[in-house]
Amino acid sequence: MRLILLGAPGAGKGTVAKMLTDLDGSIQISTGDILRSAVKAGTDLGKQAEAAMKAGELVSDELIMGIMEERLQENDCAAGFLLDGFPRTIPQAVDLKGLLSKLGIKLDGVMNLNVSRDVILDRLITRRTCVDCGEIYNVKNNPPAKEGVCNKCVGAVVQRDDETEEAISKRLDVFEEQTAPLVGHYESEGLLVDIEATSSVVAVDAIKRFLKID
Ligand code: AMP
Secondary structure (H helix, E strand, O other): OEEEEEEEOOHHHHHHHHHHHHHOOOOOHHHHHHHHHHHHHHHHHHHHHHHHHHHHOOOOOOHHHHHHHHOOOOOHHHEEEEEOOOOOOOHHHHHHHHHHHHOOOOOOEEEEEOOHHHHHHHHHHEEEOOOOOOOOEEEEOOOOOOEEOOOOOOOEEOHHHHHHHHHHHHHHHHHHHOOHHHHHHHHHOOOOEEEEEOOOHHHHHHEEEEEEEE
């Protein structure tokens, strides 16, 4: 499958993407994960992205398109991909369209994960992430077996720097201003599919129905 997962921070894009990769070997491409790894490794890319990320703002379209132009040409994309957290602005969506047509790749659709703002705020405040493998936990309903330790890789499970209440509120404002317009954009391109995402399982079921996967 070749999908864009669209939705606010906390809508469940990462969890849904991980569940979908199990179905057909498609890979998840999360620009947020790529950037967090770069920050952790202290690369030039990381240094350029760090301040904006910490403040809950977007990094520049140029930086993101540079990453994605390379990433979409790697061999593991041949089996399909789930774009998680990209595109995030209209210019990124326009550039992505050009890039996909240059690479001869056709999208199956843009899955718009709908969740209310209350649910999102609660999810983000209670979310914890493994610094090593990116596995997502929730202190209320999905804590790691041992507090602060990843079940999968034994990495440290922490609250992300951009998941303080202040940064979350900034990220949601940025989403409304810069990313929400993508809904109308993809609707006019005939690619938008509205998905009720009250839970990741519900969202995955709806996406499977759309793709006609049992
Ligand atoms: P995420 O994990 O997708 O919520 O991304 C975390 C942060 O990385 C965002 O708040 C942005 O600072 C940055 N980021 C991730 N993807 C993008 C993108 N497509 N465009 C701009 N900034 C991004």
